[in-house]
Amino acid sequence: MKIAIAGATGKLGMLVVDALLERGASPEQIIAIGRSEEKLAPLAARSVQVRIADYNAPATLIPALEGVDKLLLxxxxxxxxxxxxxxxVIHAAKAVDVSLVAYTSIANALTGQMKLAAEHVATEQLLAASGLDYVLLRNGWYTENYTDQIMGYLNSGVILGCAGDGKISAAARADFAEAAAVVLLSQETQAGKIYELGADKAFTLTQLAGAVSAAGGHEVSxxxxxxxxxxxxxxxxxxxALFADILVDTDVRIREGALEVTSGxxxxxxxxAPTSLGKVIKNALDQ
Known part of the structure; x- marks a missing residue:
């Protein structure tokens, strides 16, 4: 069985490859697809097959997906x-008869009303119309979306937002990567499944500020x-302006529950258990 990771050189993609190997996949089973030969080189050095392709270049995608059984888009x-x-990518997967496509969508895609979700919903609809077997990995917020800014929080002493007391079921990127690996390696039929994925313990931005304060030794509110x-x-x-609007809209929707996941x-x-907020913060401070 050949498993391809499209977007393998990104932060999530690299972690998915790690998780596949840790869960027993052989390097020969994995095909890492990315745009940059240089960025693919570390994966090639681990005996993972690498193929260069670009989401914007359809002609590169069909050869990249030849012989693939399962694809993580x-x-x-x-x-x-x-x-x-x-x-x-979906058209290329269809052309070479990929048996299963797993797509990283967003939590509560159909109900959260986030502007950021619109393209995910459209992609889910494309998959539904494609005739391909597919599984949706509706990933919640990455905790790293916040911890990547941790020094800014500590230096300014403040986290700005308009999320109110909305709860965020954010999890570490590595946890979502591990979930993707589990689905891709599963012997059970995954076609048609929808996973709403998030940490068991949600937090508010006020609680995030408190956790950053405790870990960083400086008051953050x-x-x-x-x-x-x-x-x-x-x-x-x-x-x-486009991204500022999306960031603000995300906070507004958080206030309404768009990024709270209770599925377990x-x-x-x-x-x-997914990695705790405190652990992800500590990891960020240790880097």
Whole structure:
């Protein structure tokens, strides 16, 4: 069985390869697909087969997927271009008869009303119309979305947001990667399944601030903003208007429950409790 990871050189993709190997896949089973030969080189050095392809270049995708049984389609990082990019991959998978496509969607895709979810919903619809067997991995928020900014929080003493007391079932990227590996390696039929994935213990931004304070030894507080003011602050700090709007909308939807996941499916898949918020914060501070 050949398992391909599309987007293998990204942060999630690299971790999925790690998880596949740790869970017993042989390097020869894994095909890592990415745009950069240089970024693929570390995977090739581990005897993983590497293939160069680009979501924007359909002609590169069919040869990249030849002989693939299961494909993990990791969603593109290029917001605004994802639908056409994902469609290219789906068409290529269809052309070479991939037996199962696993797609990294977003938690509560159909109900959360997040602007960021729109392209994920469109991709889910493309998969449904493709005739391919597919499984949806609706990943919640990565805890690293916050901990990557941890020094900024500690230096400023504040986390800005407009999420109110909304709960965020964020989990470590490695936990989501492990869940993907479990699904890809499963001997059980995965076609048609939808996994809503998130940590068992949700937190608010106020609780995030408290955890950062405790771990970093400096007082950090959460400051609730109105959406318009927060968008202005993002734009003044250099965030493009489109992304500032998405960030603010995400907070507003968090307040409404868009990123709270109560299924318990992440822990069930990986067979252990997801990494705690405190542990992810500690890991970030140790780097």
């Amino acid at each position: 990791i969603s593109s990082s290029e917001v605004g271009q994802r639908i056409s990019q994902h469609e290219n 959460y400051k609730e903003m109105d959406p318009e003011t927060l968008a202005d602050i993002y734009e003044q700090s250099g965030v493009p 499916q992440l822990a069930q898949l990986i067979g252990h």
